[in-house]
Amino acid sequence: MAKIGYRLKSTANKAVSIYVNFRSPNSVMLETKTGLSVIPTDWSKQKQRTKGRDPHLQQINNTLNNLSAFIDVQINISATNGTLIDKRWLLKIINSFFNKFEQKDPRYLLNFFDDFIKRIIKEHEAGIGVKKSTIKGHKSFFNSLSDYESEIETSIRFDQIDKVFIDDFYGWLLLERKYKSGNANRHLNRLKTLCKEAASSGVKVNPAYSFYKAKKDLDKKYLVIISESEFQKIKSFTPKSNRDVNAKKWMLIGLCIGQRVSDLLKLTKSNVRKSKDGNVYIDITQQKGEKSITVPIKDSEIIDIIDNDFPHKISFQKFNDYMKEICKDCGIDQETTGYLKNENNRLELKTGPKWMFISSHDFRRSFATNFFHKGVPVPVLMNITGHKRESTFFEYIGHKFTKDEQAEAFLKYL
Structure with missing residues (x-):
């Protein structure tokens, strides 16, 4: 049985978040908010529970006990199935316990995004739609967005995508993921594409996304030219x-x-031909844009x-x-x-x-x-x-x- 603990991170004179933590099977300490809160003076650091006989405080303790049992069961199931137990996993388990949202509620970015990626992969396999490189870019964006949600411990809805969110996500890509501004801008363009897809599917989307413009690339470019x-x-x-x-x-x-x-x-040799005048040409259909050109x-x-x-x-x-x-x-x-x-x-x-x-x-x-x-x-x-x-x-x-x-x-x- 995993040792599941609870603690407060703040001593402010107001209701503060209760955090749950445990060490995963691969010895990584995981921690996230439970969604419950308590005033620090009503919390026992030693017992890791609320103190007093107030019915509200007792209810919090009962919820924490039930949450511990639920997490322990899910750890055993996931470990048996070989599922990766990380912070993202813990956040999903917390959401599942409190029934915060349906797993496939399309109002949430990752839920809609997951279905979107599955659809464009099927279309690609059928010989239509976007290219393989575009799908790869969307998968990379999905992973970054998922990590960002784990970092802020919040599942993002489309109606919450305002300028504050976009600027914060962009800053996180630069500072935490160490992205170059060009790569960060490409992710924001993918976010814009996702919002358009969701809006066209009837999902309520904050219109702020449509006003997004790529951030100016301030990175100095170092070009390498073979003279x-x-x-x-x-x-x-x-x-x-x-x-x-x-x-x-x-x-x-x-x-x-x-x-x-x-x-x-x-x-291949089949791309090479000679003109009537004896000139050597290479005929190429460029992968990007599918443009046909000839180079002498x-x-x-x-x-x-x-x-x-x-x-x-x-x-x-x-x-x-x-x-x-x-x-x-x-x-x-x-x-x-x-x-x-x-x-x-x-x-x-x-x-x-x-x-x-x-x-x-x-x-x-x-x-x-x-x-x-x-x-x-x-x-x-x-x-x-x-x-x-x-x-x-x-x-x-x-x-x-x-x-x-x-x-x-x-x-x-x-």
Whole structure:
């Protein structure tokens, strides 16, 4: 039988919350509010119950005794079934004991959200609806929202989503979860989507959600660009293993076609064709937006790889690992500042040799940056990279026009 205790956290001269606590089977101390309250002078710290013969105080003691027995039974059931016993579990048990709400009441975010995720998964399996990556994002948001509810010890209803809640949740994502502002904004956009879905289903939703606008990203961006000279270093590098030979081919193709890594690593020889004039083209249907584009290849070494020795499939993770090793061996070691994951899997600002910061995501940005500085028109580059807005493209490559550059650009039309 679990040792279930009760205590007060405040000595204020008013009714304060009674907390329940116990040590879970995996030796983690769990604690949350019971929903009951008492004036501290009516509480016995030693007995962990109210004192006195007042009928109201006796009723509280009876409720605490019954709650202890209920929790103990639920611990045994969950332990037998292999259910994780954590703070979220305890909060659900408390709610169940007091019948605070129906488990599937759609007015509550997590209840509606759970059904929403199940629905979009079924639609995806049927070949319709949102993409797998979108579902993954919603699952991540569900877990964050669930953890937040456990933290504030409250189950959130849609009609409670006001500006105060949105600001508090956003701050919690930044301070407690250590999210970058961009990731936190994506979660708030998912919250907005969820509110729209609930409202369209007839659930009463606080209209404040519709006025939400993404918070401005104040995080300084550290962009990693593989320069033309570094591209030449990779071309002239002689790999020592077959895996590096294969990874090098993907790197060179990636730096020449400017696509997301998800589109790059799906390419096969069937994507390659030659025009009537003998030009080599790669036809691509981009996963994001399902836009079909064609990228020409002019570099003779890349054409030789595509024609005669197309690289074989490789996983995203292995590709990232191998390309870092290649960049290190190539001497791409200029001192660079950027974000790297620490031992807790959180991004941390660090300074080190450039190869440490390079990832496959930088190929597309390097392509866009290098060809922009060669004078290729921005609309042509945007058509290849898949950017829809010019402002987004310039932010992506980290380019800001000076006043003189703006004036010189205008002079070309005079």
